[in-house]
Amino acid sequence: MEILLAENAGFCFGVEKAVDAVYAQLADQSAGTVFTYGEIVHNEAVTKDLAAKGVKTAESAKDIRGALEEAKNGGGAENACVVIRAHGVGAAVYDTLKEQQLRVVDATCPFVRRIHETVRKAGEAGETVIVVGDHDHPEVQGIVGWAKGPIAVVSSPEEAAALDFPRGSNLTIVSQTTFRRHKFKETVEVFSGKEYNVNIVDTICSATSVRQEEAERIASEADVMIVVGGAHSSNTRKLYEICKGKCSATYLVQHAGDLNTQMFEGAARVGITAGASTPKNIIQEVQTYVRTRSEL
Numbered sequence: 031m032e033i034l035l036a037e038n039a040g041f042c043f044g045v046e047k048a049v050d051a052v053y054a055q056l057a058d059q060s061a062g063t064v065f066t067y068g069e070i071v072h073n074e075a076v077t078k079d080l081a082a083k084g085v086k087t088a089e090s091a092k093d094i095r096g097a098l099e100e101a102k103n104g105g106g107a108e109n110a111c112v113v114i115r116a117h118g119v120g121a122a123v124y125d126t127l128k129e130q131q132l133r134v135v136d137a138t139c140p141f142v143r144r145i146h147e148t149v150r151k152a153g154e155a156g157e158t159v160i161v162v163g164d165h166d167h168p169e170v171q172g173i174v175g176w177a178k179g180p181i182a183v184v185s186s187p188e189e190a191a192a193l194d195f196p197r198g199s200n201l202t203i204v205s206q207t208t209f210r211r212h213k214f215k216e217t218v219e220v221f222s223g224k225e226y227n228v229n230i231v232d233t234i235c236s237a238t239s240v241r242q243e244e245a246e247r248i249a250s251e252a253d254v255m256i257v258v259g260g261a262h263s264s265n266t267r268k269l270y271e272i273c274k275g276k277c278s279a280t281y282l283v284q285h286a287g288d289l290n291t292q293m294f295e296g297a298a299r300v301g302i303t304a305g306a307s308t309p310k311n312i313i314q315e316v317q318t319y320v321r322t323r324s325e326l
């Protein structure tokens with residue numbers, strides 16, 4: 031059995047930087063309790079490891095306030111910090127954290143930070159901002175939180191078609207970094223066909239498109255395709271959909287423990303890729319499992 035392992039599998043630059051930032055705080059003797067604003071990465075193995083080391087996940091400013099009170103009683107409140115994950119957060123979150131005099135370790139991916147800046151500046155210039163992305167995705171909610179004027183989120187050409195602005199409106203269009211490029215183009219075309227002044231800023235991260243294109247190519251050559259990643263990771267689910275489109279025997283697994291020998295029956299070539307939130311050791315375990323079975 032031949033293994034086709036994607037070169038662009040696992041943590042992207044932004045996620046790696048954010049996870050490293052949390053471990054760096056844990057290693058810093060002078061740091062108090064470490065909080066992350068939302069799960070630092072959609073991967074159970076990593077979040078469990080961090081939780082075991084005392085990292086707390088906060089979903090809101092209220093959570094942090096409550097957890098801080100606890101920390102005061104139990105120690106660790108001094109020099110406590112909040113790590114902002116790669117997805118980033120809206121401007122109001124920074125304000126709240128500042129009000130609470132919390133030390134912020136900002137691990138927002140620089141590519142996401144650039145979108146925040148684009149949105150802020152467009153709003154200040156009086157333009158309407160359109161974000162092409164998934165409404166519920168935390169990155170999109172963070173982007174919306176930098177709006178200084180009208181802003182709308184659309185996830186499909188149909189949703190874009192339902193929007194109506196006065197003729198001659200100035201629109202700045204950005205994308206969620208992990209959105210699929212062809213869907214972004216289709217959605218943007220809806221606005222280009224109307225009488226607006228449209229400024230399209232393609233903010234799709236190349237780490238995502240490179241990973242997706244490679245996965246698609248490998249899946250089209252493989253008999254069985256394994257996508258490794260968290261069930262709640264949107265980029266992992268997108269990878270799965272892409273691979274499934276090319277290889278019907280595509281499986282989404284969180285770790286090697288989800289694999290079984292029946293999956294590989296009769297397969298000559300097995301492809302392996304992984305979402306941006308999958309650590310290297312988990313990919314290696316999956317690869318070892320497949321290699322061991324292929325040698326039996």
Ligand code: SF4
Nearest residue numbers: 042044139141207235
């Ligand atoms: S996918 Fe790209 S934009 Fe998103 S965190 Fe990773 S490197 Fe940054």
